[in-house]
Structures are given as structure tokens and as C-alpha cells.
Amino acid sequence: MRALVYHGPGNKAWEEVPKPTILADTDAIVQVDAVTICGTDLHILKGDVPAVTDGRILGHEAVGTVEQVGSGVKNVRVGDKVLVSCITACGACRFCREGSYGQCLGGGGWILGHKIDGTQAEYVRVPFADTSTHKAPAGMSDEDLLMLADILPTGYEVGVLNGKVQPGDVVAVVGAGPIGLAAIMGSKLFSPAHIVAIDKADSRLEAAKQFGADVVVNNGREDPMAAIAALTDGLGADVAIEAVGVPATFELATELVRPGGHIANIGVHGEPATLHLESLWIRNVTITTGLVDTYSTPTLLKLSSGHQVEAGRFVTHHFALNDFMEAYDVFGRAAETGALKVVLTRS
Numbered sequence: 227m228r229a230l231v232y233h234g235p236g237n238k239a240w241e242e243v244p245k246p247t248i249l250a251d252t253d254a255i256v257q258v259d260a261v262t263i264c265g266t267d268l269h270i271l272k273g274d275v276p277a278v279t280d281g282r283i284l285g286h287e288a289v290g291t292v293e294q295v296g297s298g299v300k301n302v303r304v305g306d307k308v309l310v311s312c313i314t315a316c317g318a319c320r321f322c323r324e325g326s327y328g329q330c331l332g333g334g335g336w337i338l339g340h341k342i343d344g345t346q347a348e349y350v351r352v353p354f355a356d357t358s359t360h361k362a363p364a365g366m367s368d369e370d371l372l373m374l375a376d377i378l379p380t381g382y383e384v385g386v387l388n389g390k391v392q393p394g395d396v397v398a399v400v401g402a403g404p405i406g407l408a409a410i411m412g413s414k415l416f417s418p419a420h421i422v423a424i425d426k427a428d429s430r431l432e433a434a435k436q437f438g439a440d441v442v443v444n445n446g447r448e449d450p451m452a453a454i455a456a457l458t459d460g461l462g463a464d465v466a467i468e469a470v471g472v473p474a475t476f477e478l479a480t481e482l483v484r485p486g487g488h489i490a491n492i493g494v495h496g497e498p499a500t501l502h503l504e505s506l507w508i509r510n511v512t513i514t515t516g517l518v519d520t521y522s523t524p525t526l527l528k529l530s531s532g533h534q535v536e537a538g539r540f541v542t543h544h545f546a547l548n549d550f551m552e553a554y555d556v557f558g559r560a561a562e563t564g565a566l567k568v569v570l571t572r573s
Contacts, residue, residue, distance in 0.1 A: 227242070227243060227347060228242055228243070230550045231281060231282070232271070232278055232280065232282045232283075235271065236271060236273075238554065243283065245349050246350060248295075250298075251298030252298045252355060253296045253299070253355060254299055254302055254308075254352045255292070255293045255295075255350075255351055256308065257291050257292075257348065258347060258350060259290045259291055260570070261285055261289075261345050261570050262287050262570070263567075263568055264376055265404065267284050267554075270340075273496070274496030283339065283350075284339045285338065285346030285347070285350075286336065286338040286339040286375070287312050287345060288310040289310070289362065289371050289375070290350070291307055291308075292304050293349070295355060302359055306361055308360060309362060309371050309374060309523075310345055310358070311360065311376075311523060312520065313327045313328050313358070313518060313519060313520040314330065314336075314337050314338060315330050315358055316331075316334045317354060319332040322334070322357070327521065328518055328520070329519075334353065338350070338352075346550065348547065360523060360527060363531045365531075366531055369569045370538040371537075373530075373541070373567065374523055378412070378526050378530075378535070379520045379523050381408025381411065381492065382412035384490060384517075385399075385413075385467040385469065385490050386416065387412075387522070391464075392464070393417040393418065394419045395418040396418065396420045396422065396458050397463060397466075398422045398424060398450070398479070399413070399434075399469060400450075401468065401469035402424070402439070403425075403430060403469065403560065404566050405493075406425070406430075406434070407434060407540065408540075409469055411437050413438070413465075413467075415534070421440055422439065422454060423435075423443070424442075424443045425444065427561045428444060431443075445478070454482050458484065462482055462485070463484060464487050465490065466483040466487065466488070467479070467490045467492060468491045468493050469493055470493045471493025471496070472495070473498065475493065476493065476495070477502070480502060480506060486509070487511060488513075491513065491515045501513075540567040542564060542567065542568070543569070544568070544569050547570050547572050548573075
């Protein structure tokens, strides 16, 4: 089969590799029908995730058809259309029993495209298939379903729920890329008074308006502090969500939040950021970080099936599976191409 293989920072190839096989009785082999590229994959290619080694197949999101299952798989059957979650869950360890699947101690967590071969391929081996896949709801398109593998649960759990967005809040979302847009979409479910999107790309700010932001700030030429102050009588945002993963945006989020507010960091950080405790300690600010656990996926499936969440809105570009190199180029130049999420499908 062919797959997108990582060969060190800045080096990847769409190449021939062995087809995966069942290694444990809880595995499933899934033929990939639709797959996407994540901002985390770009972080990997920058060298920000050293656990990813030469030869690893990238990708941790897919929709596919089950081709083979191990003898211990009980709920997933050959021929099922499934969502492959970005988080793998053994289902039995301490953290899985608490719903913290991202911290799985039993061989799961974020392993696809990280510690084991991932989904950017014609076939993928999915460990713990019963607890790491979701059957596709009837009538839901592959690309709508695909957005629930990672981006929507991440924005919702790590941004909105960790940030404790409440009705009437002013929510500042720093970064209007796909994850920031997911946080905006998720925040709308809680009826905040204002959602402020902050970014340096006008195209992304325009997208933020479509996803529910009622105020947009280009911090390349405008002052986000002044914009937030004007909405809050100078207090600051109730919730500041960091959705980029660079020091400057994290530090901006800490400056935007009000005393007693919440800072929810979603971004994947590849270098240290300064934590200004000399000013934060006295302000009763809560800072959360997190790897998505995907405990919200069943809820988001219901919301998407009922059209309360328009998951497919993220998709801006379509490619055939063999066009992975072009898809990476388009996604990697999102500020120029306007790409939010790209979807590659099996012909």
C-alpha cells in the first residue's frame, strides 16, 4: 500500500510501505475512505514532536471501512463504516475509566501517527478497536464525520469546556485557524455575549465571522487589548483560548483575561513560553492545558447528526488520496490558500 511517511524534520514522502496486519486480538484493520491533515502534523514536520521517528506513517484522523478484526473485538464488524478517533483507548486503565483517554496507561492515548503508524495511508491498524472507533451514523457524510476525529473534540474539550465558557461571557480566541474555529463553534453552544477572534490573517478572520465570532481583530495592525477592554469595561475576557501554539500567542492570552478568568491553552507548543506569574499570581487566573480525550465525541456525533453543529463547514479543499504531497502544500500555506481543512478520499 501507499502512505505518507515522515523522514525527519521537513522531510516526508508518499511511498510504498507494507500493509498493516493484526498484531493483537483487539486490533482492527481499516481501509481508509477519507482522511485529513492536522496542524499537529505540521508541528511534527517542524521537529516539534521528537517522539515521532523516521519511518513513521503520519495521521491520526480517518473515516474508513473495517476490513479485518482480531478475535477479541466484540462490537466492530467487518464492513462497518467507522470514525477512527485521534485518541486510542484501552478502556480499562485508571485514566480510561475516568474518561481521560488521552492519558491512557494501557497502550493508548495519542499513538496513531505518533508512536505507531497512522491514518495517512490506504490502510491503518487501529488498536483497541471497540473503544477507539465510532460507528458512522446513518446519513452522515464521510467529511462531516471526519471533522469529529480530532478538530471538533479538541476545540470543544480543551478550549470551551476547560475554559468553562458560560452564558453571557466574553470569549477571546487567539488564533482563527481550524482549532480556533472549532473553539468558536463550540463556544456558540453556550450563548456567550461576545466571541472575539484574533489573528493576523484577514482570510481567517473572515472565516471566524462565518463560524460565529461577532468581533474580529487583526493583531498585525489592531490592538486586541483595546478591543477586549471596550467590551468588558476594561476588565478583560472571561475566557481566553490560545489556539496557535507559539509563545507570543500564549502570552497574549494571559494579558487578555480578566481577574478570576480562565485561560485555556489548546496550541501545541514546540518551545518555552514565559509565564508571567509576577502579574498573574494576584489575579486569581486559572490556566488549563490539555491533550484531547475525545470523551465528547458521542455528544458531538448527536449534535452533528441533528445539524446543531455544522461539521462539514471546516472543509475547504478536496484531494484524491494519491495527492497527499499537494494537499500538504496547500494546507501548509493556509494563509495564502485559505485552507481550513483538506479532505483526501479514496477513489
